[in-house]
Amino acid sequence: MHSPAVEVRDLRMTYGDKTAVDGLTLSVATGSITAVLGPNGAGKTTTLETCEGYRRPQQGTVRVLGLDPIADRKQLLPRIGVMLQGQGAWSGVRAMEMLRHISRLHADPLDIDYLADRLGLAECGRTPYRRLSGGQQQRLGLAMALVGRPELVFVDEPTAGMDPQGRRTTWDLMRELRADGVTVVLTTHYLEEAEELADQVHIIDHGRMIASGTPLELTRGSGAGMSATAMIRLVVTKPFPPGASESLRAALGEDTEVTLLDERSMRVSGKADPTTLAKVSRWCEDNDVLPESLTLGRRSLEDVFLDLTGEKLEHV
Numbered sequence: 001m002h003s004p005a006v007e008v009r010d011l012r013m014t015y016g017d018k019t020a021v022d023g024l025t026l027s028v029a030t031g032s033i034t035a036v037l038g039p040n041g042a043g044k045t046t047t048l049e050t051c052e053g054y055r056r057p058q059q060g061t062v063r064v065l066g067l068d069p070i071a072d073r074k075q076l077l078p079r080i081g082v083m084l085q086g087q088g089a090w091s092g093v094r095a096m097e098m099l100r101h102i103s104r105l106h107a108d109p110l111d112i113d114y115l116a117d118r119l120g121l122a123e124c125g126r127t128p129y130r131r132l133s134g135g136q137q138q139r140l141g142l143a144m145a146l147v148g149r150p151e152l153v154f155v156d157e158p159t160a161g162m163d164p165q166g167r168r169t170t171w172d173l174m175r176e177l178r179a180d181g182v183t184v185v186l187t188t189h190y191l192e193e194a195e196e197l198a199d200q201v202h203i204i205d206h207g208r209m210i211a212s213g214t215p216l217e218l219t220r221g222s223g224a225g226m227s228a229t230a231m232i233r234l235v236v237t238k239p240f241p242p243g244a245s246e247s248l249r250a251a252l253g254e255d256t257e258v259t260l261l262d263e264r265s266m267r268v269s270g271k272a273d274p275t276t277l278a279k280v281s282r283w284c285e286d287n288d289v290l291p292e293s294l295t296l297g298r299r300s301l302e303d304v305f306l307d308l309t310g311e312k313l314e315h316v
């Protein structure tokens with residue numbers, strides 16, 4: 001077994017009297033893609049910046065590749081790649097000049113033409129940084145993080161502002177990195193990105209870990225911090241009678257959430273067992289409601305996130 005690539009223990013970070021990270025513990029397996037998900041202001045960037053050595057832990061410990069990101073910065077820097085949110089480059093510098101400059105800081109850089117080609121930067125290589133589109137700036141930031149052949153990369157919202165093709169290219173690249181044994185830690189607002197890419201997902205809210213697991217564990221409800229729940233969708237042939245969701249909830253019991261999605265469909269999250277399905281069906285009979293469909297399905301990561309945080313994330 002490898003030791004973890006990143007280990008955060010009981011991290012606490014504040015800005016004045018604002019607590020940004022509140023006793024966070026997480027570990028990242030070497031060679032994995034790990035996604036840190038959370039609503040705006042959850043503490044993702046602060047946690048990453050502490051791992052990258054930009055911030056000193058106010059409480060708790062952070063180890064990256066077994067090293068202290070601040071005390072061992074010199075040893076660590078050549079081994080990690082960092083793509084910051086809204087990464088800066090000098091505004092007048094041309095994209096390829098910037099990449100070449102960064103590549104010269106590394107002992108054994110990747111071929112920059114290969115990297116530019118791979119990330120679709122070749123056609124804008126002579127464009128000054130400030131004139132690149134948001135997506136091109138993101139791709140350049142990613143190239144700058146990868147050019148030194150890091151063992152571990154931190155990428156903060158790597159595909160924000162990218163078009164669907166740029167996003168897919170980036171996802172492919174992340175998978176290639178993993179296949180080469182590189183560890184990837186990313187933050188994202190896009191649940192689909194986490195679902196597509198991540199081996200492990202940590203969901204944080206208000207600076208605390210609220211759930212973690214593989215995407216499958218989380219959507220089945222078997223991840224840490226989760227209870228086993230399923231999603232039942234009930235679609236009926238004519239509009240529900242008034243008070244239907246409250247009445248169905250009463251019929252199903254306390255552990256169930258019933259949400260009216262529109263006048264003819266409801267979402268029930270509760271236990272995934274035959275009894276629950278039978279109760280829904282009995283409720284339909286008692287209320288003279290004819291189901292058009294009654295389906296039991298896995299929740300999406302979106303449903304999990306919504307249930308845990310009460311907030312919606314943006315869609316891809």
Ligand SMILES: Nc1ncnc2c1ncn2[C@@H]1O[C@H](COP(=O)(O)OP(=O)(O)OP(=O)(O)O)[C@@H](O)[C@H]1O
Nearest residue numbers: 015018019020038039040041042043044045046047
């Ligand atoms: N330099 C700062 N000074 C004061 N408060 C800050 C600072 N940086 C972050 N915060 C606050 O700390 C909390 C956590 O911010 P952080 O940027 O870590 O969250 P995040 O999960 O990365 O959010 P986002 O998804 O919006 O990037 C937020 O409430 C934020 O307003």
